[in-house]
Amino acid sequence: MNRAPLPPDLIGGALGIYERYAxxxxxxxxxxxxxxxxxxxxxxxIGLFFASLKQLKIEKKDLLFVRIIKVVLRVIANLYIEIFRGTPMIVQAIFLYHGLRPLLGWTPLVAGVVIVSINTGAYMAEIIRAGIQSIDKGQYEASRSLGLNHVKTMIFVILPQAIKNAFPAIGNEFVVNIKDSAVLNVIGVSELYFQSTAVAGIVFRFRDTFFITALIYLSLTFTTTQILRIIEKKLDTPEGLVGASSSSANNFFGFKRKGGQS
Incomplete structure (x- = not known):
C-alpha cells in the first residue's frame, strides 16, 4: 500500500516525516x-587526572629520580591536552576508529564514547586546572603543613572546591557534547544526525527532515541547560557543595549525607 505524498510546505512535511519515522x-x-x-x-x-598531573610541584626534598618523573608526567599531560584541544574531533574520530579497530574490534558506538571521552578529557583538564587555580594557595600550604601529602591535599581539599567553581563550565561541556557528537556519523555511529541523514535519504526531503533535527537538538540543549542552572543554584546554597574542611575526607564531593553529618 502506497503512502500518501507528504505536504509540500515545511511544517506539513516535517510533521508527516516525524509521524512516519519518529x-x-x-x-x-x-x-x-x-x-x-x-x-x-x-x-x-580523565580531566581530573591530567589536571592533577599538571599541578605536580617539584619540591626541594624530592630526589632527582622523583623530579624527573614529575617533569615527564607534566610533559605527557601537556602533550595530551594540546593535541586533543588543537585538532578537530572529526579527525580524531576517523584516526582513532580506523587506527585502533583492527586491534580492539570495537563497535562504532563504543568507539564513539571513547573518542568523545578522550576529547572531552582534554578540555576538562583545563577547566579543572582553572578551578584549582581559583582556590586560595594558602589552603594548599595549610594542608601540607598539617601533614597531608600532595595527593590527599588535592583529593580532600582542593578538587572538591575546584569542581564546584568549575561546575558551570563542566555542564557546558555536556551541552557541547550533545551537539558535537554529530561528527561521529563519519564512523557510522547511529546518533541523531546519522539517523536524520538516513531518513532524509528515504524521503528526499532534506529541508523538512533537518528542521525536525534542529528542533530536537534545540530541545535537548535548552532542557539540559535549564536543568544545569537549577543544579548550579543548588550548589551555591549552604546545603550544596561545601568548602574544604575536615568533613571533606568523609564526603569527597562535599554533598551532605542524609541522616548523617555533613
Whole structure:
C-alpha cells in the first residue's frame, strides 16, 4: 500500500516525516544522550587526572629520580591536552576508529564514547586546572603543613572546591557534547544526525527532515541547560557543595549525607 505524498510546505512535511519515522529519530536521540552523558562523566575523571598531573610541584626534598618523573608526567599531560584541544574531533574520530579497530574490534558506538571521552578529557583538564587555580594557595600550604601529602591535599581539599567553581563550565561541556557528537556519523555511529541523514535519504526531503533535527537538538540543549542552572543554584546554597574542611575526607564531593553529618 502506497503512502500518501507528504505536504509540500515545511511544517506539513516535517510533521508527516516525524509521524512516519519518529522511532528512527528517537533511536538517534537515545544514542546521542548515551554518548554525551557517558563521555562527559568519563572525560571529567580523565580531566581530573591530567589536571592533577599538571599541578605536580617539584619540591626541594624530592630526589632527582622523583623530579624527573614529575617533569615527564607534566610533559605527557601537556602533550595530551594540546593535541586533543588543537585538532578537530572529526579527525580524531576517523584516526582513532580506523587506527585502533583492527586491534580492539570495537563497535562504532563504543568507539564513539571513547573518542568523545578522550576529547572531552582534554578540555576538562583545563577547566579543572582553572578551578584549582581559583582556590586560595594558602589552603594548599595549610594542608601540607598539617601533614597531608600532595595527593590527599588535592583529593580532600582542593578538587572538591575546584569542581564546584568549575561546575558551570563542566555542564557546558555536556551541552557541547550533545551537539558535537554529530561528527561521529563519519564512523557510522547511529546518533541523531546519522539517523536524520538516513531518513532524509528515504524521503528526499532534506529541508523538512533537518528542521525536525534542529528542533530536537534545540530541545535537548535548552532542557539540559535549564536543568544545569537549577543544579548550579543548588550548589551555591549552604546545603550544596561545601568548602574544604575536615568533613571533606568523609564526603569527597562535599554533598551532605542524609541522616548523617555533613
Amino acid at each position: 522511532p528512527l529519530f528517537w533511536f538517534g536521540v537515545r544514542n546521542t544522550l548515551l554518548i554525551s552523558l557517558s563521555a562527559t562523566i568519563i572525560g571529567l575523571f
